[in-house]
Amino acid sequence: MITSSWRHDFPTLTNNQQTSPFVYLDSAATAQTPLAVIERMQRFYTHEYATVHRGIHRLSANATYNMEQVRQTVANFVNAKSNDEIIFTKGTTEAINLVANTYLPTFAQTGDEIIITEMEHHSNIVPWQMLAQRLGLTIKVWRMTAEYRLDLNDLQKLLSKKTKLLGLTHISNVLGCINPIKAATAMAHQCGAAVLIDGAQGIMHQAVDVQDIGCDFYAFSGHKLYGPTGIGVLYIAQQWLNTLPPWEGGGAMIDDVQLPIGTTYQTSPWRFEAGTPNIAGILGLGEAITYINHIGMDAIVTHEEALIRYAEEKMQHVDSLKIYGNAANRAGVIPFNLGSHHAFDVGSFLDNYGVAIRTGHHCAIPLLRCLQQSVVCRVSFGLYNDSQDVDIFVDRMRHIKKLLG
Template sequence: MFDSPWRDDFPTLNNHQQTSPFIYLDSAATAQTPLAVIERMQRFYTHEYATVHRGVHRLSAHATQNMEQARQTVANFVNATSSDQIIFTKGTTEAINLVANTYLPTFTQAGDEIIITDMEHHSNIVPWQMLAEKLGLTIKVWQMNAEYRLDLDDLQKLLSKKTKLLALTHISNVLGCINPIKAATTMVHQVGAAVLIDGAQGIAHQQVDVQDMGCDFYAFSGHKLYGPTGVGVLYIANTYLNKLPPWEGGGAMIEYVQLPMGTTYQTAPWRFEAGTPNIAGILGLGEAINYINHIGMDIIADHEDKLMVYAEEQMQTVNSLSIYGASVNRVGVISFNLGNHHAFDIGSFLDNYGIAIRTGHHCAMPLLQRLQQPVVCRASFGLYNDTHDIDVFVERLQRIKHLLG
């Protein structure tokens, strides 16, 4: 048995304690936000509010300095070689769409191939489908094996001289499995192709080192990293950083505008950041990373690993409960169903008991088709969860099983 020493840092969790036990097991959808992040954003709006990169007055200069410091904080967090490699976006989805709409038109031709897996979130499927249809590209699927894992031998069979990109999730948002990113990247680079990693789930559970991974693109969202919504990050390796064209046009991303044609663009990262950015969100993301660094990612990972082991052991005591995926090398999430009862019913019962989980297809319909399930329940964990949360969760599952039969 162990508690989370960080729970009190999260106001939403504490506010619910006044009325009923509130157990938040939906961090894979969005993680709760610590008070430090909320206060940092409030301070910007209260005392520092101005736009960036446009003004010579003190407020604007101060806001610009703080935003660029946040960019450096992100770069350090993922071990990028330069803050220029860090592009601020609205989230993982926009980051992936940015790559799809810049890399593919620039580096592919009709008949070339993209490889994705059948465990991807829709955000790492649909953009590639849209551009494949537009550009005449072929999508090949790296399928999970019988253990719901990705086998590198299967990837090798898909690679060819026509391969131009592998788009791969770091950690599955349904199965929680950690994929062999570094090995897969090495294989893909051997045929001259690029690798994009969807890090939406990976960024909060493991120390990310983009140099060690060797990936060309790494995308993640702030709100899954204990930061605010509406802000995300795209890391671009130097190989492609200044070779990709802008995706959106507007203010801030230009060098010189003239009519009727002849506009030139800024260098990275600003060439990819048209318009006024989400300054408060960026500062909040930087503060979220400061919060995580203060605790230590290794300490957080150890806490979550112990919690995952305990959760699975306790959940297995519930009769007729099916857990999907292998327990080895799994972090963050446990997906399950209870007998033949619909996942929505289980989620509704748990909500009445003060427990928040996620139910549905989790924006991963191809994966659920492999599981032969239309919907599943998903419990996902953060640094604020502890064994007490698991005990109450499992006791309520036992109660639901007794009530529904």
């Protein structure tokens, strides 16, 4: 039996038990938040509330200090060289858009190329499409193999002297496949291209070392990491910090403003953080990372790997249930459909039985086209799930199969 000693830390899970079990299998969309994170944000609002970087009074100074300590916590968590490399954003989507609107307009020319994979989340597709149309760039697609994985030999064929950026997901939010981000980064760098890693799923399921990966940019969201919504992180490698222009203008990111023209900007990270930040969200993110560090990422990975293997084995015994992707290279999520029954119907029945999953195209329509599906079901796991959750889910799936035929 696979147990979780951390489940009691998550109030949403314990408060929704009522008279029957509540099984949350949608952590890839949003991971549940431990009580420690909630209490940290509440403490800010009830005892520490003030804005940052603007006041000399005690509350403001304390809020500024605490926020900047979180920046250092994040830097340590991903092994950045400096906390200057850590930019706070609203989430992964804004982080990718920040790179799209600063790096390529500065360094790309008409006819240059961007490489993305066909398994990307829309957040790592649409910004590049918009930019390509505006700047006259070409998008090349790194296709999956028949086994639903990325082959580095295929990447080598796409790379050229015109390649300016490779956008690559660390772990697919649909298939859960773990991509060779370190090797791909090294190959792209040999051609002079920068590399952006979408770490929205990777940050939750694997230890991340941006120096070891060697990437130029790594983006992730707090709510995938047991933290609050509305806060994310963009890691920018040191070499780009003062060569990239600001994306948004406003307060906090300026050094001096003169009229009619003559504004100068702060150094990183503040040049990329216009306006009042999500202070409570930043503090909550810091507390979430502290919580994870206390458990240990190795313990989390071991727990989740065992849970994935257990779930895949149990799901094989549900008649007509088809699992997509490569089981040998999977983390966090399992996509599936139940025969010809629509994913929404399956998800609705499961909800009635106290099991929360995700259904739809998962913001990855090109990937679903490769699967020859318009929608799929997805179960995804967090550190609070256990084998009992899987057993309940599989039991409910068998019941749904009997009902739907």
